[in-house]
Amino acid sequence: MSSIPENNQSTSDYNPNPLDLPQHVAMIMDGNGRWALEQGLPRLEGHKAGVEKIRMILNVLNTAGVKFVTIYAFSTENWSRPRSEVVGIMGILERVIKRETEKLHKNGVRIIHLGREDRLSEKLRMSVNHAQNLTKNNQSMTLCIAFDYGGRTEILRAIKQIVSDGISANQIEEPLLSKYLYTHNIPDPDLIIRTGGDKRLSNFLLWQSAYSELYFTPVNWPDLQTEQIHEALREFARRRRRFGSLEKDPMT
Numbered sequence: 386m387s388s389i390p391e392n393n394q395s396t397s398d399y400n401p402n403p404l405d406l407p408q409h410v411a412m413i414m415d416g417n418g419r420w421a422l423e424q425g426l427p428r429l430e431g432h433k434a435g436v437e438k439i440r441m442i443l444n445v446l447n448t449a450g451v452k453f454v455t456i457y458a459f460s461t462e463n464w465s466r467p468r469s470e471v472v473g474i475m476g477i478l479e480r481v482i483k484r485e486t487e488k489l490h491k492n493g494v495r496i497i498h499l500g501r502e503d504r505l506s507e508k509l510r511m512s513v514n515h516a517q518n519l520t521k522n523n524q525s526m527t528l529c530i531a532f533d534y535g536g537r538t539e540i541l542r543a544i545k546q547i548v549s550d551g552i553s554a555n556q557i558e559e560p561l562l563s564k565y566l567y568t569h570n571i572p573d574p575d576l577i578i579r580t581g582g583d584k585r586l587s588n589f590l591l592w593q594s595a596y597s598e599l600y601f602t603p604v605n606w607p608d609l610q611t612e613q614i615h616e617a618l619r620e621f622a623r624r625r626r627r628f629g630s631l632e633k634d635p636m637t
Contacts, residue, residue, distance in 0.1 A: 405622035407575030409453035410446055411529075411597070413589055414438075416581030416605030423605075429473040434607035436481050443494075443528065445614045453527045453571060455499070457589050461535030464504075478532065479509050486516040493525025499567040500534030529571060536591030539567055568593055576621045578614075580606040596628050 414435055421431030439456060446454055459474060489496060496516045505513065513532075543565035547557060563569060573593040577586070582603040586594060600617045602609075 406450055406618060407598075407621055408451065409455070409572050409574045409576075410451050411455040411457070411574035411577045411590055411594075412442070413457045413577065413579040413581075413587065414606040415579055415583060415587075417607060419581065420605040420607045428470055429477075431605075431607060432470075432474055432477055436477055438607055438609060440485075441611070442609065442614065443526070445611050447526050449615075449618060451526070453529070453574075455529035455531060455571075455574060455590070457531045457534070457587075459500075459532045459534070460588060461501070461533060461538050462588065464533075475506065475509060479512055482509075482512045482516055486512075486519060489516075489528065490520050490523065493523045494520060495523040495525075495527045496520045497527060497529045497571070499529050499531040499539075501538070502533075504533055527571065529568070531589070534567070534589075536586075536588045540592055563592070566592060573597065575626075576600060576617065578602070578617050580604055580609055596626065598624055598626065 417431035417435040418428040419431070420434065421428050424430070442456075443454060458478065463474075464471060486496065496519075498513050498517060502510050502513065540562075543562055546565050547562070552561070568590070573595070574590060574597045576599075577590070577594055577597045578600045579585075580602050582601070582605075584599075584601045586599075590597075598621055600620055602613060602617070604610075604613055
């Protein structure tokens, strides 16, 4: 039976059973722009509010005992948005990395970037690399930031690298391809949470999510609260993951 608190229990009494919880939670942070429009604000203000929400989410998941968190911050398709919005998002990321890296490092968080680096500005690329190098030996939690990331691009990149390395077709198996992905040495996500109401993956962790549990909420990312994260964890604990096989009969 799950020890995740029910809806009528205080979240301050949250005391999860590790066996009931996901090791890796990935999050599609959707609804920032809609939140801003609902507030009568420019879309960029929604992205700023969304970034501020990340700290709370990490605290909740860390308290729950989740060891790996991946956030979908900027997709390969997001480059098609208005230039002013793209430039603004890049600026927000750069400021957040500078502000939060030392704090995360002191709390034992390892930072990993998932995605392309060649299209980032040199200044931003240097900040990302500094954050990764500084925190590479930390073990409290791993935070993967998917920025300029696309699942299809990731798989194509892996295949091209395998071909470039001269590996023959009969040597290519799932474990080998996984080693060429951005997420090598990171467990596949057990739970993917998407906010904002849409019910799709949007090119996020396509290979890794083959057997992930999916949880969708209509709440826009900046409005996400602790209790809603707990509800996603409760829902995960209620599900039975069979990975394509039949569930064993407890009487046999």
